[in-house]
Amino acid sequence: MSEFPVVPMPGVAAPVRDAASLPDSLIAVVSGKGGVGKTNLVANLAVAAAGQGARVLLVDGDLGLANLDVLLGLTPTLTLADVLEGRCRLEEARLEGPRGIHVLPAAAGRCDLPALRPRELAPLLAPLWRLAERYDLALVDAGAGVGPAVVSLAASCRRALLLTTPEPTAFADAYATLKVLHTEAPGLPVELVVNAARDELAAHATHERLARLAGRFLGASLGFRGFLPRDPRLADAVARQSAVVEAFPAAKSSRHLVALARDLLRDVRRPANAGGS
Template identity: 40%
Template sequence: MLMNGDQAETLRAMSRRASRGGLVGLPVLVRPQPQVIAVVSGKGGVGKTNLVANLAIAFARTGSRVLALDGDIGTANLDLALGVQARGVITDVLSGAKRIEDALTPGPEGLFVLPASSGEYDLANLSDRDRGLIFDSIEGLSDKFDVLLIDCASGIGANAVSFGSAAQRVLLVASPEPTSLADAYATVKVLSSHGAVRRVQVVASMVSSPAEGEDVFRRLCVLADRFLDVSVEYLGALINDPAVPASIRTGVPLLVRSPASPAAIGVAQIARKLALDEHFEPVSGAVRLFWRRVLAERSS
C-alpha cells in the first residue's frame, strides 16, 4: 500500500502521539557497535514481518539508530508493513545502481529500512567488484546504526539460512499450529547444522493467551533439547489481537496505530528483553562481519 501525502502526514502525526506515550520501562539502547538480529520462521503467515517492523519502531523509540533490512528478496513487503514507499531496494545497492545512502528509506520514529525487490537476486553470482561495493557500503554504515534487524525469508531457503547463520542473534517466530512447530524445528535444525547458530530466541505468535505461548515454546524446546546442540530460549508471546489485522489493512504499524493494544505491549516486552539481555555481547564491526559471512556462505 503506497501512501499519498495526506496518509503520510496522518502516519507522522499518529507516530508523534504514540511516541509521546512511550513504551513504559523500555530502556534506552545505545551500543558502541551494532547488534545484528535475524528474525526467521519455519513457515509464512505467522507474523514475522509484522514483528520486525514493530520491533524496529520499539528500538527506535529508545533512541537507538535502527536499520531494518528486508532479507525476503523473493516476496518482499517490509516497507509495506512500515507504511513507507521505498526509495530504493537492496538489489540497487548490489548492482551498483544506487549508493546505500540513497536506497535507505526513512520510516517511523526516525528508523531506516532497506527494502528488497520482488525478484530473485543470486548473491552467489556477485563479482569481485560487487563484493567490494557491498563491503564499502556497509562499512560506511557501521557507525551510523545501533541495531540491524533482518526480516528473513520464511523456511529453510538459502537466503534465510545465510542471513540467520551470519547474524549475532536469531529470533524464531512460531505459531501453535503443528505445521508451524514442525517447520520451526526444521529451521533450527538447519541453522544449527551450519555451526554458527548456538542460541535461538523464540517468539510464540498468534496465541490465545500467555499460557498458550509458553506451551508453544515447551513443545518446540522438547524437540530442540533432545535432538539439537542449540540453546532455545523463550522471549515472549504475541497474543491474537484485532488491532494487528487492522494495522495491516490501513498500512499503519501496530505500535503507531494502537500502542496500547495487547499485541503492541507484547512487542514492547520482547524489545525490552532484547535490550536487557545480559548474555549478549556486541561484536566490533558486527555489520561488516555479518555481510562477509553472508557472502562467504552463499559462495561456498
C-alpha cells in the same frame, strides 16, 4: 572485506564473518513458514525501539517477496537489488520510516535473489556489518523458507529470533529451520518468539516442546524471547499500512511489542557495546 575474520560455513562453504565479531545489534528474524508474522514483528519492534530512543535499522531480507515497505506505507526508489547489482551503495538505499527508523527495502517479484549464496550476497553483507555498527538495533526480516539467502542472512547476524505460532504446521517448519540453522550456522544463538499465542502458558508450552526436540535430536539449545497474543488490532494496523504500536498503542499486541523491544534493547546493549564504536 579483508578486515573481517572469515570462517568457513559447512554445507554452503561461504565466507561468513566470525560470529563473535558480528555487530551485537544485528538480529535476524526467521520462521520457516510464511504468514506467521515476521514482517509485523520486525516492523513493530523497530518502531517501538525507536520510541524508546534507539537508533534502528530495519532490513527487508525477504529478497523475493519484499513487503516491509508496504507494511510501513513507504515508497522506495532504490532497493537491495540495486545494491546487489552495483547501482548504489547500501547507505543510499536507506529510507526514513516512522519515528526516524531507517529502512532498507528489498525488491518484490524477483525469483533469482532468494537463491543467492553467501558469496553472491557479499556485496550486501560486508557493508551491512559496517552499517549495523552505527545502530542500537539492526533487524533483518530474513523471509520465509530455508533457501540459501535466508540461511546466509541469518548466519550473518549476531543472533536469530525464530518465530512460530502454536499451530503444528508452523511448529514443524520452525523445527526444520532450527535444524538447518544448526548445521549451516553453528553457534548462532537462536531464541523463540511465539506469535498468536492464547496466553503466556500456551507460549511457554510451545517453547518447551520445541526446545525439548532441539535438545534431544539436534543437541541445540533454544532460548525463549517472548510471545505475542492474537490481536485483531494488529491486522487493522496492517490494513492502514502502519505499525500497530503507532496506530493502536493501547492494543494488547502493542503492549507486548513495546516490552519485547525494551528487553531486546537491554540485552543487545549489555555485551560488547560497552567498548563503543
